[in-house]
Amino acid sequence: MRHAVRDWLGTYAPDGVVAVGLSGGADSLALTAAAAVEADVVDAYVVDHGLQDGSAEVAAGAAAVALDLGCRSARVLTVEVGTEGGLEAAARSARYAALGEARLFDARPGVPVLLGHTLDDQAETVLLGLARGSGGRxxxxxTEYAEPWGRPLLGVRRAVTRQLCADLGLEPWEDPHNSSPEFTRVRLRTEVLPLLEEVLGGGVAPALARTAAQLREDGTALDAIAKELLKSEIDGDGLRLETLATVAPALRRRVIRAWLLAGGAKSLTDSNLRAVEALITDWRGQGGVAVGGSVTGTRLVAARERGRLILGSAHSGPDRGRHHL
Known part of the structure; x- marks a missing residue:
């Protein structure tokens, strides 16, 4: 645990100043303990989701443990969890929003917030992504660091965090949601991964994590090439198509994705990208393609015009379908 945190700090936070998101569970508790030893300054943020009776007491207890472990400060952040996307997604959104706001409120925009995701969490995330079928991305x-979120434990098994807590005499809080089969991730953890381990002879979680790391490396290289290609194909407020029509699909879709995101698109799906790609490679006079992201009363639309792709808007209310391109 200490080596994992030390290596992460040396790469991403050499000044040794970090915050840590602490739930009171074994992973984040062990991370806080290791960070308190390895980092120069650690401030703990404890998120109280308010989803169980007594959650305020659990949060207060976790904050007290953080101070005992040597954190400079420990602050409880109380959030209201909505319903959008289901309880898991809503709780995650509320948690990340609270951690991000706390960091900015403390006027520490450059300080990373460490999260206790382990190798096992990584394996579960890869399986969830595989089920979505949205490609390599x-x-x-x-990733180990996506500002401001730092994940030093992606190479550490969940069993190790529990062992560290036991060795230090720390009692982690067991969130009942982490054993509830109504959540997909819980069933992956308790049913799917153990079955895969049995059928495939072990080593499944590390193999999934290695695959993810290799895909990130490949994706980073392709994204860099696509970024340069995008620069060369920008034409005013549009995107030239002649070169894009001839490049490999992996590069073309990356260029389209980067261009759409720069234009304000949100939550792009594989079907979004392929529909816009068809405006280049399978042009039959089809109309514009609505993509995620909008301003009040409108939605973004990608369309082909005079050998270029352009981004415009279309009404999403009673006048929907009337494009302004």
């Missing part, structure tokens, strides 16, 4: 898993 969806099974790249979590």
């Amino acid at each position: 969806s099974i790249q898993g979590m």
Whole structure:
């Protein structure tokens, strides 16, 4: 645990100043303990989701443990969890929003927030991405650092965090949601991965994590090439198509994705990208393609015009379908 945190700090936070998101569970508790030893300054943020009776007491207890472990400060962040996307997604959104706001409120925009995701969490994330079928990007898993989120434990098994807590005499909080079969991730953890381990002879979680790491490396290289290609094909407010029509699909879709995101698109899916790609490679006079992202009363639309792709808007209300391109 200490080596994992030390290596991460040396790469991403050489000044030794970090915050840590602490739930009170074994993973984040062990991370906090290791960070308190390895980092120069650690401030703990404890998120109280308010989803169980007594959650305020659990959060207060976790904050007290953080101070005992040597954190400079420990603050409880109380959030309201909505319903959008289901309980898991809503709780995650509320948690990340609270951690990000706390970091900015403390006027520490450059300080990373460490999260206790382990190798086992990475394997579960890869399987969830595989089920979505959205291509290589969806099974790249979590990265060690995506500002402001740091994940030093992606090479550490969940059993190790529990062992560290036991060795230090720390009692992790067992979130009942982490054993509830109504959540997909819980069933992956308790049913699917153990079955894969049995059928395939072990080593499944590390293999999934290695695959994710390799895909991230490949994806980073392709994204860099696509970025340069995008620069060369920008034409005013549009995107030239002649070169894009001839490049490999992996590069073409990356250029399209980067261009759409720069234009304000959100939550792009593989079907979005392929529909826009068809405007280049399978042009039959079809109309514009609506992509995620909008301003009030409109939605973004990608369309082909005079040998270029352009981004415009279409009404999403009673006048929907009337494009402004």
